[in-house]
Amino acid sequence: MTVVKVVELVGESQAGWEDAVKNAVADAAKTIDNITGVHVENLTANVRDGDVVEYKANVKVAFGVLDR
Numbered sequence: 732m733t734v735v736k737v738v739e740l741v742g743e744s745q746a747g748w749e750d751a752v753k754n755a756v757a758d759a760a761k762t763i764d765n766i767t768g769v770h771v772e773n774l775t776a777n778v779r780d781g782d783v784v785e786y787k788a789n790v791k792v793a794f795g796v797l798d799r
Contacts, residue, residue, distance in 0.1 A: 734796040735767070742788045748774045751788035765795040 742755025756769050773789040 734798075735793050736796050737791050737793050738763070739772075739789065739791050742790060744786050745784065746786070748776075748786045748788055751786045752790055755788060755790045756792060759792045763792070763794050765797070766792055767795060768793045 738759070740755045740759055742751040742753070742758070744750035744754055751774075752769065752771055756766065760766055770791040770793070771788055772791060775787045775789075776783045777785040777787070
C-alpha cells in the first residue's frame, strides 16, 4: 500500500505566481523526497504604491512515504 503525505507551503516570488509555485516546490524538494504533485490553493500578492511587488502561492505538496 502506498501512503501519501501532504504538506502546506507558501511560495513567494517577485516575478509572478507561476514562479511562486515553482519556488515552493523547489524549496520543499531540498528536504522532501518523492514529491509527486502540487495543488495550488490560493494566489495572493503584496501591493505597494499601486504596483504588485510580490506574488504568493499557497500550495499543497504531495509526496510518497517510503515503506521501510
